[in-house]
Amino acid sequence: MITEDADGELRRLARDGKFRHREAARRGVRFRVGGDVADLVAIVDDPHPCAMTEVVFALAGATRTWLNWVPMPAETVCLAANQIAARRAQGDRVTVERFNVSAAEPPTAMLAARRVIGEVDLHVGAFPEPDIRVPLRRPARSVIWRYDGVRPVAAVAAPSEAAVAVLHEVGAETWPSMLSGYLRAAPLGALPLDDLLGLLAHLPAPPPTQRWKHLARSTPTYWYRLLQPWVCLGLLHHAADEPWASSTRRQVLVDLAFGVEDWVADAALFALVTMAFREPGQRREVRDLVRGRLDAAVDAGRVVTIEESLAHLMLITPGCTASDHAKARTVLARHGVRPPQRRKRWPFS
Known part of the structure; x- marks a missing residue:
């Protein structure tokens, strides 16, 4: 699920009516665009956390300093x-x-x-x-x-x-x-x-x-x-x-x-x-x-x-x-x- 096109994958998940964590994916897209950490926190605080919320979190933080790599x-x-x-x-x-x-x-x-x-x-x-x-x-x-x-x-x-x-x-x-x-x-x-x-x-x-x-x-x-x-x-x-x-x-x-x-x-x-x-x-x-x-x-x-x-x-x-x-x-x-x-x-x- 972790791909080189993190933005595209998050948008796909956000539009997927069968994906249980669409709101988390939407927050991931928002973080990628605006950088508000509240969107990352919302992903982690998903009311139904599972392995997929960790995937969404990873996609949201892809290529970002400290979230994905050490400077x-x-x-x-x-x-x-x-x-x-x-x-x-x-x-x-x-x-x-x-x-x-x-x-x-x-x-x-x-x-x-x-x-x-x-x-x-x-x-x-x-x-x-x-x-x-x-x-x-x-x-x-x-x-x-x-x-x-x-x-x-x-x-x-x-x-x-x-x-x-x-x-x-x-x-x-x-x-x-x-x-x-x-x-x-x-x-x-x-x-x-x-x-x-x-x-x-x-x-x-x-x-x-x-x-x-x-x-x-x-x-x-x-x-x-x-x-x-x-x-x-x-x-x-x-x-x-x-x-x-x-x-x-x-x-x-x-x-x-x-x-x-x-x-x-x-x-x-x-x-x-x-x-x-x-x-x-x-x-x-x-x-x-x-x-x-x-x-x-x-x-x-x-x-x-x-x-x-x-x-x-x-x-x-x-x-x-x-x-x-x-x-x-x-x-x-x-x-x-x-x-x-x-x-x-x-x-x-």
């Missing part, structure tokens, strides 16, 4: 690492001893570049205020990064080989939708917390599949961008018997979202947004968390490489208000991105 790395150090990898794949003998960046970039991005380039002296020119090394909220129980002067280092132990194997099994392919990704990440939730945090900070190599061998020739840093959302989806399954408000999974994800400025921050928020679609009672808190992290990025007054990603997350957060929508659109416009406009007249209305 590509935007950092200077990762773009350079990808270029170096591409040249090496073409047979060029490229060696790098020192690489300069004008200002600090997220620790995961720095480590991902080293994973691709090799051990290299990454020289950071400046740490403009607010300092990327300082968590947004303190104290925090779950911390995966610390800084040795200007160099980020893992603050947790490396994961076990068994944990890496589970990650490779779960993350070998991308997800059709964030909801199906949540289900597929369940085996990660059975891992010890130390292993989950270790996966986030130590960045195991990609699975030895054809897909990742192919991407290693062009965009090898993407695996390191993708693995953290997978692990954070797994965290939603960790100690699932604990009441959400006082649960380990909530505490860890919120700590990561408001820790040092890093890819893991938006990965943790992505997992919380996924949970909000599944659990209506948590939507208000999650909306507040996403808006708070987006506000911090905008108010920084300097380059925040995850700002665009946070804006995309805001637009798909259940409970996203008109103010949230406007702020996210302003951010995306500044980055040259034009998301769908809200419209007053809809197909099928």
